[in-house]
Amino acid sequence: MSTPQLVVHRDKELMAQAAAARLITKIVDAQASTGSANVVLTGGRNGNGVLAALAAAPARDAIDWGRLDLWWGDERFLPEGDPERNVTQARQALLDAVPLDPKRVHAMPASDGPYGTDVEAAAEAYAEELARAAGPQNHGAVPTFDVLMLGVGPDTHVASLFPEHPGVRETERTVIGVHGSPKPPPTRISLTLPAIRSAREVWLLAAGEDKANAVAMALSGAGEIQAPAAGAYGRARTLWLLDTAAASQLPRSLYPPASA
Numbered sequence: 001m002s003t004p005q006l007v008v009h010r011d012k013e014l015m016a017q018a019a020a021a022r023l024i025t026k027i028v029d030a031q032a033s034t035g036s037a038n039v040v041l042t043g044g045r046n047g048n049g050v051l052a053a054l055a056a057a058p059a060r061d062a063i064d065w066g067r068l069d070l071w072w073g074d075e076r077f078l079p080e081g082d083p084e085r086n087v088t089q090a091r092q093a094l095l096d097a098v099p100l101d102p103k104r105v106h107a108m109p110a111s112d113g114p115y116g117t118d119v120e121a122a123a124e125a126y127a128e129e130l131a132r133a134a135g136p137q138n139h140g141a142v143p144t145f146d147v148l149m150l151g152v153g154p155d156t157h158v159a160s161l162f163p164e165h166p167g168v169r170e171t172e173r174t175v176i177g178v179h180g181s182p183k184p185p186p187t188r189i190s191l192t193l194p195a196i197r198s199a200r201e202v203w204l205l206a207a208g209e210d211k212a213n214a215v216a217m218a219l220s221g222a223g224e225i226q227a228p229a230a231g232a233y234g235r236a237r238t239l240w241l242l243d244t245a246a247a248s249q250l251p252r253s254l255y256p257p258a259s260a
């Protein structure tokens, strides 16, 4: 478990641009050392903001897009192409504008796909897709995620793991079907905390006043059942990327020195 590091930016636009710059560097470094990179995307406004900033960054062309595997931390279980699907929004923000290898864009199944409305079967199929991409060093579960991004909800949820919901207690499976999500739509697919924690780096994104409580709670020792974001950490690094509004209720002792 890595101790969280916090970076506080002036506003959410700057936060998105700085995160996009970090992401370019991470992907380029991973490709230079292993030949490819695995990145897990998040849904939500802040995750899409990072993708839009990446699309606008001139340095994006430093990435070898054909050697990038994209995965999702969660998905809204809706028909293919639905504007509320995280993959649809990611395509609009970035993916349609760059030369990705379609075989490496690992969208979670849609509700009108091969598993129909059976979200459990869809989750199981995504777990199998992850397992197929895993190497021996991953013990067969999921590939090594270089960066896994998560938007933080105002109730401290991450991916589709909500406080006190069954999904946050999952210790065996890597992917689950989620029923009765408090954030619409009610049916979703999500990576679990064990899958999230296998990532090399986990980046949590939060911007805006409505996230201030959640950020303070998750970083002040709350348990992961009550505050799922508290259980999201990476093996090598856990980075909280915030704007000043989202950081406004942090205890002084946690506030990073450069932002004091």
Ligand SMILES: O=C(O)[C@H](O)[C@@H](O)[C@H](O)[C@H](O)COP(=O)(O)O
Binding pocket: 042, 043, 044, 045, 046, 047, 074, 075, 076, 086, 150, 151, 152, 153, 154, 157, 158, 159, 160, 183
């Ligand atoms: O499918 C989703 O809705 C998500 O993946 C969800 O976990 C999201 O990331 C957070 O709710 C933060 O969303 P915002 O960045 O929009 O606040």
